[in-house]
Amino acid sequence: MTSKVELVSVVIPTLNEAGNILEAVTTIQKDLAYPKEIIVVDGDSTDGTKEIVKDTNFCKLIIEPRRGYGVALKTGIKEAKGNVIIMVDGDGTYEVKHINRLLDRMIEEDADMVLATRMYDPKKAMGIMNFVGNKVITFFFDFFYSQFLSDTQTGFRAISREAIDRVELKEGDMAFATEMLIQFAKKRYSMLEVHTTYKARKYGKTKLKKFKSESKYSAPYSEDF
Numbered sequence: 491m492t493s494k495v496e497l498v499s500v501v502i503p504t505l506n507e508a509g510n511i512l513e514a515v516t517t518i519q520k521d522l523a524y525p526k527e528i529i530v531v532d533g534d535s536t537d538g539t540k541e542i543v544k545d546t547n548f549c550k551l552i553i554e555p556r557r558g559y560g561v562a563l564k565t566g567i568k569e570a571k572g573n574v575i576i577m578v579d580g581d582g583t584y585e586v587k588h589i590n591r592l593l594d595r596m597i598e599e600d601a602d603m604v605l606a607t608r609m610y611d612p613k614k615a616m617g618i619m620n621f622v623g624n625k626v627i628t629f630f631f632d633f634f635y636s637q638f639l640s641d642t643q644t645g646f647r648a649i650s651r652e653a654i655d656r657v658e659l660k661e662g663d664m665a666f667a668t669e670m671l672i673q674f675a676k677k678r679y680s681m682l683e684v685h686t687t688y689k690a691r692k693y694g695k696t697k698l699k700k701f702k703s704e705s706k707y708s709a710p711y712s713e714d715f
């Protein structure tokens with residue numbers, strides 16, 4: 491339950507997002523109306539992403555050389571100091587200017603998690619394969635865990651620190667997103683939605699299916715600016 495936002499930690503995983511990350515972080519810095527810290531967890535990108543993040547002077551940059559979307563988010567969440575964490579991709583596909591909607595609803599409803607659903611987007615920009623896959627996973631998740639979510643694959647979520655500290659998250663890749671929902675449902679933590687829109691990628695490529703997660707041989711390090 492989260493009735494007050496003392497500090498929100500925005501955690502953004504990036505891997506070669508040089509053409510996308512600046513717009514995402516500057517929009518968040520400008521629009522987010524709550525006390526905040528912005529943490530970018532970069533997978534040691536080679537396209538200039540790290541340098542762009544450093545140059546902003548308002549982001550904390552963590553280099554996480556181990557591969558995996560879930561690995562990156564877990565590293566960022568560990569570093570986060572906020573009582574609320576917002577996770578969002580740094581790839582320009584989420585409408586980050588809607589960020590306050592998640593927090594407003596979280597406070598109004600005393601929720602444990604608020605997800606930004608892209609399923610009511612009138613522009614319907616999501617690819618057909620992603621749309622159908624998402625619908626199937628969401629149907630089974632809602633059925634088995636008695637929930638009413640419409641977009642289980644959204645990576646734009648506000649999460650209570652207290653709640654996430656009480657669940658065990660083992661997945662290091664994209665399954666992390668679904669695992670989190672299952673763990674929250676099992677603990678009967680409340681999960682609500684707000685509407686957002688989906689934007690197709692303008693720069694870079696999808697990474698989620700390409701890398702296997704978790705190499706245990708290197709550790710993350712952080713750089714403050």
Ligand SMILES: Nc1nc2c(ncn2[C@@H]2O[C@H](COP(=O)(O)OP(=O)(O)OP(=O)(O)O)[C@@H](O)[C@H]2O)c(=O)[nH]1
Binds near residue numbers: 505557697698
């Ligand atoms: N640090 C880190 N970030 C990653 C890794 N894999 C993916 N990401 C980031 O996690 C976010 C989600 O990955 P995407 O490649 O966009 O996956 P997707 O959303 O299914 O694909 P698109 O439809 O192309 O957006 C993006 O911001 C990526 O840059 C990784 O191994 N390490």
Ligand SMILES: [Mg+2]
Binds near residue numbers: 581
């Ligand atoms: Mg993406």
